[in-house]
Amino acid sequence: MLKFTKDHEWLRLDGDVAVVGITDHAQEQLGDLVFVELPGVGASFDQGAAAAVVESVKAASDIYAPVAGKVTAVNEAVVAEPGLVNTDPAGQGWLFKMTIADKGQLDGLLDEAGYQALIAG
Secondary structure, X not given: OEEEOOOOEEEXXXXXXXXXXXXXXXXXXXXXXXXXEOOOOOXXXXXXXXXXXXXXXXXXXXXXOOOOEEEEEEOHHHHHOOHHHHHOOOOOOOOEEEEEOOHXXXXXXXXXXXXXXXXXX
């Protein structure tokens, strides 16, 4: 199940763990990524808090926690090769995993149709 934020993050549930990344639309808007800064494992974030940073040749962007929780894993591959986020944003280009503090927050996120409507604007 994929959920989306209005800030262009995606979240995929894997049991009680949320896998988080940026959408294909977001990576297209940013252009080629040259740097990714991920949170530390064990870091806790409130919903909407800046959790990571991606930089392209155009701009730097904060990546926000789609739900409150604690980081359980980070994707070191995107730190070594930021272009993975461009080539496979919803696959190998995931950014971090976190346990979800309040599953009720998932209800406030967009589904695929809602996100497509948002970017169609």
